[in-house]
Amino acid sequence: MTNRHTIADVRRCPLDNGQPCDFTSLGSFIDKSGKVGEVSVIRCTRCGIGVSLPPLPDVAFLYDGRESQDFQPDARGLSHRIKDIAFRRQARALLRQLAHRPKAALDFGCGSGQFTRCLDDLLPCATVTGTDFHSEPPAELAGRDYFPIATASVHADAFDLVTAFHVLEHDDDPESLLNRIAALAAPGGTLVIEVPNIDCMWTRLLGQAWDAWYLPFHRIHFSRPALRALIDNAGLTIEQDIDICVPTMGRSLANAFGRPNSLPFLLAGIALHPLQWLGEALSGKPSAIRIIARKN
Numbered sequence: 001m002t003n004r005h006t007i008a009d010v011r012r013c014p015l016d017n018g019q020p021c022d023f024t025s026l027g028s029f030i031d032k033s034g035k036v037g038e039v040s041v042i043r044c045t046r047c048g049i050g051v052s053l054p055p056l057p058d059v060a061f062l063y064d065g066r067e068s069q070d071f072q073p074d075a076r077g078l079s080h081r082i083k084d085i086a087f088r089r090q091a092r093a094l095l096r097q098l099a100h101r102p103k104a105a106l107d108f109g110c111g112s113g114q115f116t117r118c119l120d121d122l123l124p125c126a127t128v129t130g131t132d133f134h135s136e137p138p139a140e141l142a143g144r145d146y147f148p149i150a151t152a153s154v155h156a157d158a159f160d161l162v163t164a165f166h167v168l169e170h171d172d173d174p175e176s177l178l179n180r181i182a183a184l185a186a187p188g189g190t191l192v193i194e195v196p197n198i199d200c201m202w203t204r205l206l207g208q209a210w211d212a213w214y215l216p217f218h219r220i221h222f223s224r225p226a227l228r229a230l231i232d233n234a235g236l237t238i239e240q241d242i243d244i245c246v247p248t249m250g251r252s253l254a255n256a257f258g259r260p261n262s263l264p265f266l267l268a269g270i271a272l273h274p275l276q277w278l279g280e281a282l283s284g285k286p287s288a289i290r291i292i293a294r295k296n
């Protein structure tokens with residue numbers, strides 16, 4: 001089924017000399033916010049980027065009550081402790097990938113702040129700051145450094161490391177969002193950008209149950225070429241391009257069974273993680289793409 005949409009006239013395809021992207025429809029998806037109604041995805045046949053419809057120029061209303069899973073509302077008790085272990089491992093892995101120990105790090109789109117806190121704990125000689133939509137910091141960052149995104153412009157050029165994990169896909173205009181993120185890094189500073197991969201092996205095997213579709217919260221679904229082109233066009237120098245296996249199997253199972261995510265699904269996801277990792281390593285189609293880039 002091929003569908004033409006007005007958005008096809010405005011998005012320039014980075015892989016086709018700025019011609020408009022050539023979109024086909026991937027059909028209707030589940031509205032996980034309950035706030036939008038009918039949601040769908042179109043995808044460019046050339047650069048592979050997916051775009052969620054309808055357009056939502058301002059997405060802040062989706063995150064009003066920190067109820068979405070971006071804020072880990074289900075993370076209490078044992079779930080919280082398990083996620084702490086996972087986030088600490090991720091923070092250690094990130095520090096191994098960096099050429100330098102950061103002195104002033106910013107976690108843009110810090111969500112629950114659980115990862116930010118784990119990174120902060122590993123860097124006693126550095127400042128680690130979180131930023132997100134809300135005026136008050138999340139509970140995890142109580143007493144730590146935080147500012148609301150609305151006030152970000154006063155922090156221009158202030159950080160030698162800016163991370164944006166699973167952030168760019170949350171905005172209809174990732175070009176301008178990336179510019180705003182990059183503005184916070186000092187010249188010569190490092191940006192770490194990670195997004196779900198639309199070409200992940202699980203999007204094919206699990207279809208719409210694959211949790212990374214996550215409509216309408218995810219507005220853009222990146223292919224590797226589309227992400228690299230976006231970062232290139234922002235004037236950043238790509239230094240590393242890393243395959244990341246995001247433990248999403250538990251939530252995807254919950255979706256497949258039409259159930260809310262809960263501890264049993266988290267535990268099933270952990271049990272299946274070695275299989276998930278192996279599948280992604282063998283297929284070369286990881287669940288997420290991480291680009292480490294330098295601001296010139």
Ligand SMILES: [Zn+2]
Pocket residue numbers: 012013014015020021022044045046047048049
């Ligand atoms: Zn395209």
